[in-house]
Every structure is written in C-alpha cells, then in structure tokens.
Amino acid sequence: MVKTVMQDMQVCTESRLVQSSATAAECYVCRKRFDDGYRITAKTMVHGTFLLCNEHYGLKWIVKPRPPI
Numbered sequence: 465m466v467k468t469v470m471q472d473m474q475v476c477t478e479s480r481l482v483q484s485s486a487t488a489a490e491c492y493v494c495r496k497r498f499d500d501g502y503r504i505t506a507k508t509m510v511h512g513t514f515l516l517c518n519e520h521y522g523l524k525w526i527v528k529p530r531p532p533i
C-alpha cells in the first residue's frame with residue numbers, strides 16, 4: 465500500500481519537471497524568453513541543439529555567454 469503511494473508521487477514529480485523545462489524556453493545567447501513575447505526557435509548545430517531568438521538564429525557558432533560578474 466505504501467509502495468503504491470510512493471510510485472504515484474514519483475510519476476507526478478517527473479511530469480512536472482518535463483512541463484517546467486518546456487515552458488522555460490529562452491535564447492541561449494541573450495536569455496530573451498518566450499514568455500516575454502520573443503520568438504524562440506530550436507536550432508541544431510554541430511555541437512548540439514540550442515534555443516535561439518530571431519536575432520541570434522542566424523549565428524553559425526554559439527559562444528557561451530560569460531557569467532555575470
């Protein structure tokens with residue numbers, strides 16, 4: 465009985481994680497967010513798939529932005 469409840473909880477947590485990552489679409493370069501009204505598109509490149517706004521979609525290489533100091 466207890467085991468069944470635990471399994472149900474695990475399923476709930478996993479589906480919530482998937483949802484949150486799907487709604488957190490933001491440009492990999494400038495961090496513009498889909499939530500803010502920007503158009504974010506996934507682009508597959510040699511070194512992986514990145515989410516990019518209109519402005520950065522044309523880039524051939526993605527340089528990881530420096531962390532804020």
Ligand SMILES: [Zn+2]
Binds near residue numbers: 491492517518519
């Ligand atoms: Zn951008």
